[in-house]
Amino acid sequence: IAKSNKIDAIITISNEFTALPDHSPIKIPKNQLRSTNIFHWSWMFAVTQATLLLQQSAISDPDQVFILEEVLRNLNHESSGISRFDQMNKEWKDVVNKIKSNGTLNKNSEEVENTVSSWHQEQRDLCLVMSRMIAEPVEIKMPRSHSSDPVERLKSDCEKFARDHLLATCLSVPNAATDIDVVADIKRRTITCSMRLNAPQDKKSTKAKVNWLTKQLSKAKTDNILIKAIRPGRAETTQTSLEEAIKNPDILESKNSNSIATAFEVCYEIDLAGNFSGSRKFIQELELAVPEFYLQVGQKLRAWVAPPPKIKNKDPVTIDKEKEEQEEIYSNPEKPSIESGFFIPAKFYPPE
Numbered sequence: 001i002a003k004s005n006k007i008d009a010i011i012t013i014s015n016e017f018t019a020l021p022d023h024s025p026i027k028i029p030k031n032q033l034r035s036t037n038i039f040h041w042s043w044m045f046a047v048t049q050a051t052l053l054l055q056q057s058a059i060s061d062p063d064q065v066f067i068l069e070e071v072l073r074n075l076n077h078e079s080s081g082i083s084r085f086d087q088m089n090k091e092w093k094d095v096v097n098k099i100k101s102n103g104t105l106n107k108n109s110e111e112v113e114n115t116v117s118s119w120h121q122e123q124r125d126l127c128l129v130m131s132r133m134i135a136e137p138v139e140i141k142m143p144r145s146h147s148s149d150p151v152e153r154l155k156s157d158c159e160k161f162a163r164d165h166l167l168a169t170c171l172s173v174p175n176a177a178t179d180i181d182v183v184a185d186i187k188r189r190t191i192t193c194s195m196r197l198n199a200p201q202d203k204k205s206t207k208a209k210v211n212w213l214t215k216q217l218s219k220a221k222t223d224n225i226l227i228k229a230i231r232p233g234r235a236e237t238t239q240t241s242l243e244e245a246i247k248n249p250d251i252l253e254s255k256n257s258n259s260i261a262t263a264f265e266v267c268y269e270i271d272l273a274g275n276f277s278g279s280r281k282f283i284q285e286l287e288l289a290v291p292e293f294y295l296q297v298g299q300k301l302r303a304w305v306a307p308p309p310k311i312k313n314k315d316p317v318t319i320d321k322e323k324e325e326q327e328e329i330y331s332n333p334e335k336p337s338i339e340s341g342f343f344i345p346a347k348f349y350p351p352e
Contacts, residue, residue: 193293
């Protein structure tokens with residue numbers, strides 16, 4: 001229909017989520033996409049975009065602001081039919097129990113594909129949740145091969161999930177010190193949020209570097225927050241709770257290596273235990289954990305930036321020029337220098 005009407009693009013809208021607008025929640029033969037591009041929005045994406053426009057005061061016309069507010073009020077009403085992604089797939093509990101009992105997963109099985117597909121939708125919904133909370137667009141960070149080919153992304157992530165029993169994503173927040181890594185460990189039944197940043201290079205000891213980090217997090221709630229001091233090569237990585245690091249920065253010194261920490265990883269981990277296998281409870285806990293981590297850690301951290309160099313000496317060119325003028329004066333003692341502001345006599349007789 002689009003081709004016959006010379007329409008070059010179609011936008012589909014539903015409650016389903018995709019990582020990027022040019023991904024589709026359904027499989028479409030490539031030969032149908034030669035003359036027509038297909039884009040997809042979730043209804044929550046439309047809600048989020050409208051929310052950001054209002055939060056950022058991006059619309060100057062008061063009539064358009066009023067209209068958008070009314071549209072948003074309509075979309076947010078419970079009778080609109082719009083829903084967030086609020087539960088994992090129906091096979092979720094069986095998959096979690098199978099991994100817990102050391103069972104194996106087939107990367108090509110329906111249960112694995114549905115689980116990874118659900119995780120992909122939750123990643124996108126999580127970005128939208130964070131976007132609305134901080135009033136800035138939060139995006140999924142992924143390899144270029146995945147962003148250009150959603151089928152390859154699904155295939156690759158299914159293989160990793162079947163092998164490692166982990167569900168992971170990376171969130172990019174504007175102007176944050178670094179990206180946020182989120183990992184759901186099915187074997188351990190934990191959710192971990194972390195940020196890794198380079199240690200300051202102008203500090204000469206691990207203790208001084210730890211003080212630089214903990215000073216930024218001095219007002220954070222220390223529950224479930226760990227600090228890892230990372231060293232180059234195979235040198236030992238040390239870790240402790242944020243609370244202990246604040247009290248005693250020496251605790252992250254390595255007893256087995258003289259190597260100084262070059263990076264830090266700040267981690268927030270929650271153990272869901274039996275709640276992990278609940279398809280709704282897992283999503284609820286995840287969407288509480290990520291904003292909490294950002295509130296306590298993410299928005300407080302600042303990446304180290306080398307300070308600007310200070311002036312230590314006079315300009316060498318000026319010093320050399322002054323030196324040449326003085327040498328010229330002393331080499332011609334009979335000729336006084338008016339420009340220099342002083343007179344050198346031809347002969348000097350010391351007092352008797």
